[in-house]
Amino acid sequence: MSKLSILEKNAYLNILVKNNGIWVYLAYSDLNAGREYVLSDYTDLNALRFLLDDNVFTKEFWFDYFDNLEKVFNWDIVDKDKSSLFTFRRFVQEGDGISGVRVQIDDNQEYFSKVFDSLRDFSPDVSLRVVDDKYMYSILAGLCDRMDCDDMMYVDMDTYDFSIFRVTKVYEKGRTIGEKLYTKSKMSWKDDVSLIDSLKDQRFRAFLSAEISERNLANMWGNFVLDKPLTVKDPQLLDIIRGYATIQNFSIYRDNKKKIESFGREYTKSTMIVSGSIPRVLGKSKTLLTLIDGLEMGGNFDCLFDWDSRIIAFGKSFIDATNSTDIILTKQAVLPPMTKVFIPYVKTKQRDKIVLAGDIESVSIPKNDFYILSSQYTYKTLPKHKDKLVINGLFKNGAKQQPLGETELNLISIPGSNEIEALLFDCRIRPIIYGPDAYANKLKLQAWINDN
Amino acid sequence: MIIRHELITKYDSYQFKIPYGVRDKVLVKPGQVVSLGDELVQRRDNSKAYSLFIPNQIDITIKEIPQYLTCINGEFVNEGDILIEKPNKGGLTIANLVAPVEGVVDLERIESGYLDILGEEGEFVSKSTFSGVVDDVNLVDGIVLTSSASAMDIKVLSKMYQKNEPEKVIGEFVVVGDGNSLQLRADDTDYSNKIVFAGKYLHTALLQDLFERGASFVLAYSMEYEDFRKQTLPLGLLGGFGEISCSNSIMSLLVGRNGDLCSIDLDESQIFFLSDRKESAKRKESSFVQNAVGSIVRSLSPANYSMLGKVSGVEEDRAYIAVEWENGSKGLIEIGAVEFVSL
Numbered sequence: 105m106s107k108l109s110i111l112e113k114n115a116y117l118n119i120l121v122k123n124n125g126i127w128v129y130l131a132y133s134d135l136n137a138g139r140e141y142v143l144s145d146y147t148d149l150n151a152l153r154f155l156l157d158d159n160v161f162t163k164e165f166w167f168d169y170f171d172n173l174e175k176v177f178n179w180d181i182v183d184k185d186k187s188s189l190f191t192f193r194r195f196v197q198e199g200d201g202i203s204g205v206r207v208q209i210d211d212n213q214e215y216f217s218k219v220f221d222s223l224r225d226f227s228p229d230v231s232l233r234v235v236d237d238k239y240m241y242s243i244l245a246g247l248c249d250r251m252d253c254d255d256m257m258y259v260d261m262d263t264y265d266f267s268i269f270r271v272t273k274v275y276e277k278g279r280t281i282g283e284k285l286y287t288k289s290k291m292s293w294k295d296d297v298s299l300i301d302s303l304k305d306q307r308f309r310a311f312l313s314a315e316i317s318e319r320n321l322a323n324m325w326g327n328f329v330l331d332k333p334l335t336v337k338d339p340q341l342l343d344i345i346r347g348y349a350t351i352q353n354f355s356i357y358r359d360n361k362k363k364i365e366s367f368g369r370e371y372t373k374s375t376m377i378v379s380g381s382i383p384r385v386l387g388k389s390k391t392l393l394t395l396i397d398g399l400e401m402g403g404n405f406d407c408l409f410d411w412d413s414r415i416i417a418f419g420k421s422f423i424d425a426t427n428s429t430d431i432i433l434t435k436q437a438v439l440p441p442m443t444k445v446f447i448p449y450v451k452t453k454q455r456d457k458i459v460l461a462g463d464i465e466s467v468s469i470p471k472n473d474f475y476i477l478s479s480q481y482t483y484k485t486l487p488k489h490k491d492k493l494v495i496n497g498l499f500k501n502g503a504k505q506q507p508l509g510e511t512e513l514n515l516i517s518i519p520g521s522n523e524i525e526a527l528l529f530d531c532r533i534r535p536i537i538y539g540p541d542a543y544a545n546k547l548k549l550q551a552w553i554n555d556n
Numbered sequence: 557m558i559i560r561h562e563l564i565t566k567y568d569s570y571q572f573k574i575p576y577g578v579r580d581k582v583l584v585k586p587g588q589v590v591s592l593g594d595e596l597v598q599r600r601d602n603s604k605a606y607s608l609f610i611p612n613q614i615d616i617t618i619k620e621i622p623q624y625l626t627c628i629n630g631e632f633v634n635e636g637d638i639l640i641e642k643p644n645k646g647g648l649t650i651a652n653l654v655a656p657v658e659g660v661v662d663l664e665r666i667e668s669g670y671l672d673i674l675g676e677e678g679e680f681v682s683k684s685t686f687s688g689v690v691d692d693v694n695l696v697d698g699i700v701l702t703s704s705a706s707a708m709d710i711k712v713l714s715k716m717y718q719k720n721e722p723e724k725v726i727g728e729f730v731v732v733g734d735g736n737s738l739q740l741r742a743d744d745t746d747y748s749n750k751i752v753f754a755g756k757y758l759h760t761a762l763l764q765d766l767f768e769r770g771a772s773f774v775l776a777y778s779m780e781y782e783d784f785r786k787q788t789l790p791l792g793l794l795g796g797f798g799e800i801s802c803s804n805s806i807m808s809l810l811v812g813r814n815g816d817l818c819s820i821d822l823d824e825s826q827i828f829f830l831s832d833r834k835e836s837a838k839r840k841e842s843s844f845v846q847n848a849v850g851s852i853v854r855s856l857s858p859a860n861y862s863m864l865g866k867v868s869g870v871e872e873d874r875a876y877i878a879v880e881w882e883n884g885s886k887g888l889i890e891i892g893a894v895e896f897v898s899l
Binding site: 145146147148149150151152153154155165168169172173176296297300301318319320322323324326327330331333334335336337338340341 | 557558559560561562565709710711712780781782785796797798800824825826842843844846856857858859861890891892893894895896
């Protein structure tokens with residue numbers, strides 16, 4: 105494959121079929137003009153869930169799909185001739201044509217081969233890739249190098265499947281030896297009823313804080329599992345989903361402790377990428393709570409919420425950079441802004457004391473002080489900023505960062521290249537204990553969570 | 557992009573099989589065009605004289621039944637004959653279940669806890685409720701026919717049933733009551749070999765009653781999850797769990813099918829109503845929602861779960877839509893908390 109010219113304009117279409125949904129991305133890059141972006145769209149296939157075994161993915165389906173997609177992206181993508189094979193329009197300029205199409209199908213996708221075959225029949229121009237363990241390794245290992253990171257974890261939280269992939273650089277005598285350790289941990293439910301029944305597990309109940317009758321609890325959870333809404337606002341249902349995500353993470357952790365436990369504690373540069381439908385429903389703060397408590401996490405790490413699985417789609421283009429054969433994309437187009445997570449060591453006797461005093465300042469934002477209390481889980485969204493934002497802080501009252509024990513906090517958020525959108529300080533006293541009942545959990549969560 | 561969920565999927569040519577036994581007389585031939593009201597098969601069958609749900613009659617679990625059974629399948633029993641004998645208190649007392657009527661013991665549903673006593677043999681003729689073509693007639697497959705059909709998704713099937721039973725259940729679709737009001741008891745109708753729609757909300761008392769009256773499959777819009785999980789018999793739900801909203805338009809669609817022949821595909825989790833060919837003439841619209849305004853949506857929010865409404869507007873950021881719900885209320889709801897449907 106020939107390399108792309110960095111001066112060339114380019115538009116590339118990537119379709120990812122995963123967890124009964126179709127993600128589509130149209131990446132455009134004109135690095136000469138400093139213009140690059142990725143348009144994305146999601147189609148939930150849940151409406152067709154009982155028909156997926158039929159011949160749903162026909163040529164007409166894909167024709168209809170691309171016809172609608174052209175309107176959504178306002179981009180001419182296919183030549184519409186129903187009588188012949190589909191052809192994708194050659195790239196001419198922004199808004200007209202594409203230089204290539206890639207379809208990625210997750211190996212867990214139901215009726216995988218039907219989708220795969222239908223796309224093959226649809227157009228010979230389409231290049232097909234399978235998202236499997238090997239692919240995940242290549243993405244994570246590549247990102248580790250490209251982002252200069254020692255430890256990278258990809259957490260995919262979907263209703264039926266929770267998976268954790270991790271790549272760690274191997275060090276010998278303080279130096280990397282070029283090898284990477286890859287591990288995978290997974291937990292799946294085979295069907296709706298088994299998943300709904302998981303509610304009967306007493307450990308699931310141990311994490312709940314919603315005071316709701318057993319009957320309503322089962323009905324509400326059952327309906328959520330059957331319909332899989334993309335957004336949830338009901339606080340009781342959100343609490344059930346939070347409890348479910350925590351016990352899922354906890355179960356993975358219990359079964360794969362050695363693969364997971366050192367994350368954030370061992371290396372100074374650790375990154376977690378979070379993806380899947382459950383985080384989209386729960387939001388960032390609650391998702392991190394389920395991860396920290398379920399995986400019993402500590403230390404520091406950067407967290408990237410990959411809501412639209414863009415890293416799976418274009419991670420390789422970002423890793424390959426100018427050696428890329430599909431499209432050249434920079435960090436700005438592929439990686440979302442990060443949440444910096446700090447789970448410092450806090451002395452057990454230091455309850456409700458200030459453990460961090462800090463300030464935020466930029467050219468356009470006046471200096472703003474903030475304080476973090478022990479015993480609290482504080483998710484702090486940073487103000488929108490176009491200039492560099494400087495965050496300074498000092499840990500107090502015996503609190504210190506892990507793994508190196510630093511007490512100073514110095515961060516710079518640079519929009520477009522190294523943007524920080526939020527800070528999370530989990531200064532709760534360890535160990536974190538839930539229960540014994542929903543009422544106790546309600547009080548504990550009220551005391552812990554500080555999202556203001 | 558949003559795919560519209562077709563609540564009723566139309567099939568122009570759906571192939572199905574009507575089983576028959578060696579004692580039955582088939583009244584159609586391969587290649588024959590069948591019309592509404594045509595006679596298909598003359599059956600000889602025993603009516604159910606009595607059905608007993610054993611755990612309700614005697615202190616015994618479904619798993620324990622074979623251990624204490626004192627009769628065999630096909631055995632003729634007189635009124636008062638012992639069917640089940642269970643010693644209690646180390647054999648000091650014995651609990652018996654006796655036959656309430658005379659007849660032939662049928663243990664076909666014993667694994668689900670039901671013991672049937674068959675009465676006199678009778679003859680009846682199955683008539684067509686659809687138009688179609690007979691493809692084949694043989695004892696292995698039964699009467700193989702092709703017809704147009706309308707299918708509805710069965711959201712969830714009782715799990716235990718799926719494991720042991722054949723992939724398809726075929727029978728007459730019967731609605732209990734008017735479908736709207738809550739029924740606690742079935743009427744005296746014999747529901748043998750019938751697929752019974754029990755209405756908006758299914759109570760376990762009615763469910764048991766229907767199975768005691770021989771129903772081969774019970775369908776409802778909703779029921780409590782806890783009750784649903786206790787069932788070991790063929791049961792399916794169209795809507796979900798709990799006392800949820802069920803649209804009048806869905807209800808009238810189902811009630812309108814009363815008396816139709818239908819086939820439940822357990823593998824595909826769908827019910828196929830066999831219909832007259834004229835029904836499938838409707839033009840197929842795009843699966844994708846082109847314009848949200850005017851579309852029908854079904855709520856997935858617990859506040860009004862399963863209620864249908866019409867989209868009256870879309871907010872600028874496209875994250876929220878304004879909906880006029882069928883109960884008359886209006887409001888904004890997140891687009892991700894609804895399902896776009898077509899009836």
